[in-house]
Amino acid sequence: MCENIIVPAEELHTLIDTKYKEGFTYLLDITAVDYTVYPVVQEELFALIYVLRHESFLYHIVLKTYLKELKIETITDIFKGANWLEREVYDQYGIHFKNHPNLRRVLNHKEFVGHPLLKAYPITKGQLLHEVDDLIDEMNNRLLSRNVVCKLESGSFSECNKDLMFLNLGPSHPASHGTIRTYVALDGETIECAVSEIGYLHRGFEKSCENHTYNQIVPYTDRLNYCSAISNNIAFVKTVEEMLGITISERAQAIRVMLLELSRIEDHAVCLAAILVDMGGLTNYWYMYNPREDIYELLSKLTGARLTNSYMRVGGMTNDLYDGFDGDLKEVIKKIQYGVEQTLSLIKHNRIFHDRTQNVGMITAENALNYSLTGPNLRASGIAYDMRKDTPYYGYEKYQFDVVVGSVGDVYDRIMVRFGEIEESIKIIEQVMGNLPQGEINIKDFSIVLPKKEAVYTTIEGAMNQFKLIFEGVKVPLGEHYSSLEATNGELGFYIVSDGSGTPYKVKVKAPSFTAMSAYAQMIEGSQLADAILTLGSLNIIAGEMDR
């Protein structure tokens, strides 16, 4: 269920405030649309889109406001999660947010001129960065807000009224995955202040979508959250299918559910393997990573690729399960269960593990919601929001499983929620495979799904269908749509604007890691440096999805 509201720019802040009080306490996404070359004339050339979810999690609303001038009131006073989202809109579209506490670029670099998602900006026009941002002014503001006054001399801090050491954590750091930079002010081992910088893996996904057909975008979605590629494929094609108004076959739905859960296991396995290594428990890496290797084997047999599967297509998927898939899957699940069992036997009652994770990197339920955390990170704080239960799709309501929640939102909870979810996912996979519907995997509409190869080579209709679909793409009706599903890291959404052609006019990803990362700096302030590493690992930030 969803409601679209158009609101004048000057009333937007008041309306969002009212909606917040009515229970829309969860901000999903903010984005903008540049209508300058849109085939249907709109009220104004630019519009802002706000997507909010109700506290019951059962439905969302989409607020749209047309902008006469590229300025609007910030909503960071209502939602802390809006901070980075508004910065991104400013960065990509040049829309100014009045009273924003820190309106600066977030994805593109500081020497970048112009705003790349404007239709006037050429897709391939790159711009060199010569020197990395020193983050001094951002850090200075942060220090001042904590009553630390420092002198600034030739680009570095000196003579602070507190004895501080400044340190760059990343971007080239084993725990930061090469793409996350956190600049910290240390008082001994304790982090006094922290600011994060992202965008090191911003590879222009959203702009690249604007010159590819819908099915050509599927491989790009693989590389958003590359630890669980198939779930991104599904989230994207699900949005397109809803815009087309089609329902995929029951068999396709069941296969998608099974693969969503297998991806969840795959992703959690790599997250848990990595965080235990960060903690010094190298043995667990082999126990958790080896089953992932077995999942790769299975997926490459099914899809042809280990990591970036590109298995989904609008209207179905590339091919059906192979003969004997069921048996292979059962073997893989046994190995996953063995890996989980062995790892848990090493850490479950391990004093070192408990001391390092419990009451570390905590985030309260209220803050987690306000920062728009989602998925396991939100559930670890005790909020039982899971789209598979709250807004079921693909028949999730038919399957028996539990939503795993934590209590205090510390590193321990986030790790244990993921272990719990692996178990629940296995339950779902077994139910799906035990009762897999027979039938076609693709819908029967050759304006959407490619015909069989025999038909292409032997009939004129087949050849024409193939030609039109490959060259022009799936024609999606004019309009705008937001849709999402419960991916591994939480609610993964796509906001697509279609101009009626085979290429999207605009694609925006609502990325779970992006908002999680925006909360990170505040989460680690006051904790120890070593705990900051574990906090980052436990949030499972995937740079491809965060920076896009």
Add this chain to the structure above:
Amino acid sequence: MELDTTTLLNDSAIATRLEEAIGWARESSLWPMVFGTACCAIEFMSVAASKYDISRFGAEVVRFSPRQADLLIVAGTITYKQAPILKQIYEQMSEPKWVVSMGACACSGGFYDNYSTMQGIDNIIPVDVYVGGCPPRPEALIDALLSLQNDLRINKYNPDRHKDFRGLLDNV
């Protein structure tokens, strides 16, 4: 047994040339620094894990400090924002050093032909081995390692091989 000098040497010494001995030592103790940014870094995790196990080729001592490494594996997309950092890391490594460009993005920008992605790391730093694939299979990276080792054994190490290299970020 007679303890003359010849017998002793026959048992315990081999005659070789110095550069061959050094080449042999180098090829079997490459210390990689993984500059992993994206999907390829996940495939590197597979290369390091027990199934593919890079330690079979003497290159498992992964260092995250460029000062301690001699093999830079660039695994993943390098954006314009990342480029100065990559250059700095490369410069911090001391000679002798080698660079492996892992995956389509690092080699050429891959299918990210747009405003934010560097169209190949060889615009910034010199590359010794290119590995194609998106991402490459673990075997492909192992193959790159073996070809580098082979090169070290046969052609020896040539410190001047990149001396004319000028990247986009170098002051010309």
